Amino acid sequence: MIKNDLFLRALKGEVVDRPPVWMMRQAGRYLPEFMEIKAKYDFFTRCKTPELASEITVQPIRRYGMDAAILFSDILVIPQAMNIAVEMKPDIGPWLPNPIRSERDLDGVVVPDIDQSLGYVMRAIKITKEKLNDEIPLIGFAGSPWTILCYCVQGQGSKNFDKAKQFCFTQPQAAHTLLQKITDTTIAYLKEKITAGVDAVQIFDSWGGMLSPDDYGVFSWQYIQQIIDALKDHAPVIAFGKGCWFALDTMAKSGASALGIDWTCSAKNARYLTGGNITLQGNFDPTRLFSPPKEIKKQVKQMIDAFGKDKYIVNLGHGILPNIPIENAAAFIEAVKEYKAT
């Protein structure tokens, strides 16, 4: 069994001495040891080489001792496996040379055999579990179907994903066909990940907050709910929707073990909107890690006091930024480990 099970206990809502802590995107670009690997191997080589992915996964654990590891990977390995080309361009980020813009563009899109197309992820999980040696749990993740669709249609990152929304609003049938294919793939993928050894899964709906509450229900939430329904008896599920405060009441009734909260939603609002009973995860503003370490520690303490130490997982409200000083990230983790309720 896992020696430090704080994270799993918080997911069950058990009473703990202090909340567990990890950071979204903790494996990656702000760490000098990651930058050394990055200098040698391109993005998808890092994702697809199990030895590299597992090494990157455990790097932040060695340095900071978080209470959970999250497998280094990318949400866009899913469209890649579905036969939608995805590249990573140095200054642009994700780049899809053949974006989906019509029903016809869906002809070549498949629900793939997971072992064949994503077996490298399962191998990375197995190696990572060996490296972690049951010290802490390992989290697996996937993007929400809506967030994946955003990239598949827009073809790259965007401030408002206008092309993705235009596609949904003018060709809803094609949009739902694509969303269901992504959902089916994601369910099979996350089930395999659980079989391979991850102890919990998180669904990232990074762009759910770009939709109105009605459109969110239609184009995002119903697919996330399918994923939760399919997985919740196999492993704890964390659902994180950036900007999705308006859906927290629905999300709280979904069967997810925990909900991710972003920094625009105060602890008080988050507890109120979710009914006060479900475990919450978040919500430190990632740019607040630019503050001096002393200020970070003060604010982390205030955040834990506001959420309460139980039914709570300390995290950022979105991924850590590339240019955060390593001592500031350290202050964030230390503040949680030093936490004493007053």
Place this chain on the structure above:
Amino acid sequence: MIKNDLFLRALKGEVVDRPPVWMMRQAGRYLPEFMEIKAKYDFFTRCKTPELASEITVQPIRRYGMDAAILFSDILVIPQAMNIAVEMKPDIGPWLPNPIRSERDLDGVVVPDIDQSLGYVMRAIKITKEKLNDEIPLIGFAGSPWTILCYCVQGQGSKNFDKAKQFCFTQPQAAHTLLQKITDTTIAYLKEKITAGVDAVQIFDSWGGMLSPDDYGVFSWQYIQQIIDALKDHAPVIAFGKGCWFALDTMAKSGASALGIDWTCSAKNARYLTGGNITLQGNFDPTRLFSPPKEIKKQVKQMIDAFGKDKYIVNLGHGILPNIPIENAAAFIEAVKEYKAT
């Protein structure tokens, strides 16, 4: 007096037959007649030539007959007047070659004489008022100090304005010096606009929703409140904060005549969060204007029913997008004019 005073009556909370309607960024890039002017004159020439700015302002009124006009201008004329260089680059948007990054960078930043630096705006207002011939009211606007700071520090648009936030969190004193200078300039500017003839003013806090509620209070709201305090006895003030649902309770007590609402906040949530008494403006998702005109009309009707016809100004939840078909914008306006409560 103004012949069609629906907009001003809604701002006072009076009972009306139907709500007034206008669209944020209605003067501009989705209109073929605007594109003709754009082909001939660059961005700041259009802003700074009163005859052009007034012509662009009335173009959408001629075509669609909105219930209010909003002066064609840009929020970045303020930093320009404060001696911070601002350019508009075709594919990038706003571009500030010398961004503010330290206390020292503030040395040359001035609170300018409005007549000298922004007199062209006042002349545009006078010409526009003549063209409008008291048919409908004219709105003037400014960016919120925080939103202006975002551009001044970041130097361009951004997904997360990380450099702007880093500046505030690591050099708060310099940030507050800059914010106060912007605030003082904005108050003088909007007072002059009111003297020149605008019938109401709107403050756009486009990036307020990138801050946590606590940081919003410190770096954005307190400066907006200063502006409202200084102006509310001279003209009705509309405060619009994109993504600022968490501050709506505070905003409702500010003395503003109306609050702008974005599309992630349902009518029900907006009325609840603002206490149910203040006039609200919004909140159609701008990308929903890609829907077929029939669907747009249906959704506009539902939106008015949800907000209620009184204490309500129909608008988008953010600016209209450049590639919206003109017949779709027409459907949006028509739906309001055809509105009958059921």
